[in-house]
Amino acid sequence: MTGRTHDLAAFTALSIIAITQPLPTMTLGTVIFAVGANLVGGIAPDIDEPTAPFWRNLPPGRIIGRVFDKAIGGHRFISHSLIGLAIFGGLWYLLLRFLQPSMPSININIVWWAFMIGVISHLVTDTFTKEGVPWLLPIPYKFGFPPLRAFRITAGGVIENLIIFPGLLIFTGYLYYTHYARFLELFHHS
Numbered sequence: 001m002t003g004r005t006h007d008l009a010a011f012t013a014l015s016i017i018a019i020t021q022p023l024p025t026m027t028l029g030t031v032i033f034a035v036g037a038n039l040v041g042g043i044a045p046d047i048d049e050p051t052a053p054f055w056r057n058l059p060p061g062r063i064i065g066r067v068f069d070k071a072i073g074g075h076r077f078i079s080h081s082l083i084g085l086a087i088f089g090g091l092w093y094l095l096l097r098f099l100q101p102s103m104p105s106i107n108i109n110i111v112w113w114a115f116m117i118g119v120i121s122h123l124v125t126d127t128f129t130k131e132g133v134p135w136l137l138p139i140p141y142k143f144g145f146p147p148l149r150a151f152r153i154t155a156g157g158v159i160e161n162l163i164i165f166p167g168l169l170i171f172t173g174y175l176y177y178t179h180y181a182r183f184l185e186l187f188h189h190s
């Protein structure tokens with residue numbers, strides 16, 4: 001999947017959670033930080049892909065990306081698994097705890113979840129692609145849905161770009177349209 005599809009899927013997932021879960025009052029800073037963290041989480045698992053947007057946007061990124069790729073085992077390896085999810089969660093928690101004193105008005109609990117929702121949505125959407133996702137590493141099996149590879153989509157292909165991306169966009173727009181009051185209430189709280 002392309003970075004933009006992953007980011008949109010992450011944002012859609014975050015929006016669904018915002019509608020369905022009881023949320024505490026939060027500052028505008030928390031809302032902005034949470035959305036940013038969600039978008040980064042949405043592409044974070046592709047750090048094991050040297051051509052990913054994650055690396056492409058850094059000047060020495062291609063080289064670092066390639067070295068990193070060798071070190072962690074190639075495309076869709078540890079960062080595309082439950083172990084990777086736990087590592088992301090642990091490191092992100094430590095970083096937020098470290099930053100908390102310098103940003104006392106930010107609810108780091110919300111920001112932590114927003115990032116993790118992004119990461120989880122990435123693994124779920126990659127599961128629908130032909131390549132599959134090695135959820136249970138070190139068991140070296142790549143799971144996909146539907147189980148029959150032929151029915152899964154090609155990452156970055158026509159179906160993703162012409163059906164899934166526009167479909168998600170319309171769906172998310174529809175969510176905001178139908179739950180306008182709910183989102184307004186969230187911002188009101190901020």
Ligand SMILES: [Zn+2]
Nearest residue numbers: 045046080126
């Ligand atoms: Zn991926």
